[in-house]
Amino acid sequence: DIQMTQSPSSVSASVGDSVTVTCQASQDIGTWVAWYQQRPGNAPKILIYAASTLQTGVPSRFSGSGSGTAFTLTISSLQPEDFATYYCQQAFAFPLTLGGGTQVEIK
Amino acid sequence: QETLQESGPGLVKPSETLSLTCTVSSGSISNFYWSWIRQPPGKGLEWIGYVHHSGTTDYNPSLKSRVTMSVDTAKNQFSLKLSSVTAADTAVYYCARPLWSGAPYYMDVWGKGTTVTVSS
Numbered sequence: 001d002i003q004m005t006q007s008p009s010s011v012s013a014s015v016g017d018s019v020t021v022t023c024q025a026s027q028d029i030g031t032w033v034a035w036y037q038q039r040p041g042n043a044p045k046i047l048i049y050a051a052s053t054l055q056t057g058v059p060s061r062f063s064g065s066g067s068g069t070a071f072t073l074t075i076s077s078l079q080p081e082d083f084a085t086y087y088c089q090q091a092f093a094f095p096l097t098l099g100g101g102t103q104v105e106i107k
Numbered sequence: 108q109e110t111l112q113e114s115g116p117g118l119v120k121p122s123e124t125l126s127l128t129c130t131v132s133s134g135s136i137s138n139f140y141w142s143w144i145r146q147p148p149g150k151g152l153e154w155i156g157y158v159h160h161s162g163t164t165d166y167n168p169s170l171k172s173r174v175t176m177s178v179d180t181a182k183n184q185f186s187l188k189l190s191s192v193t194a195a196d197t198a199v200y201y202c203a204r205p206l207w208s209g210a211p212y213y214m215d216v217w218g219k220g221t222t223v224t225v226s227s
Binding site: 036 | 154165166
């Protein structure tokens with residue numbers, strides 16, 4: 001299985017800050033990566049797919065980049081509704097695997 | 108807008124079989140690969156597997172010996188069965204639909220999730 005290692009596991013930030021979450025794949029997966037946001041008690045919501053394509057309706061303050069084994073999710077100018085847990089997922093091979101999550105907390 | 112709704116028992120005894128159904132509303136079950144994903148309390152997400160409307164399946168090897176997925180096109184539903192459950196199978200179970208028909212890669216539409224507890 002392809003391992004997806006996310007860091008940090010948690011980060012504290014203030015409204016208006018920029019936050020970057022990284023995801024490292026255990027092998028080259030091209031750009032087969034998605035990012036999800038999960039608020040407490042809710043199902044995940046897809047933000048980005050194919051490493052950098054913003055899903056329809058997702059605010060432009062979210063962006064993704066990377067290829068091969070290293071990927072990043074950047075949230076510029078954090079808003080109150082962005083405090084949540086974020087997961088990366090690889091779609092290069094089955095089984096689909098996800099990172100352990102990054103909790104973005106209010107400082 | 109298409110919605111998914113999981114249903115099934117919230118409590119299952121150890122060694123028994125967990126059975127869940129996902130009902131697809133305002134959309135067709137055809138042409139998509141439908142996934143099940145679970146999340147143990149306080150932990151991350153684990154992909155369990157998918158079932159295509161044709162009946163084709165693919166399961167996570169970590170669960171493959173215990174998982175069966177099926178689809179009922181007449182009812183617009185698909186199902187998950189997980190046998191010989193233990194406390195480690197306690198989780199919120201989600202059903203999900205990918206972004207594109209014909210490609211089970213990225214999950215776009217999710218059910219709200221249903222909590223299943225394994226306990227005697």
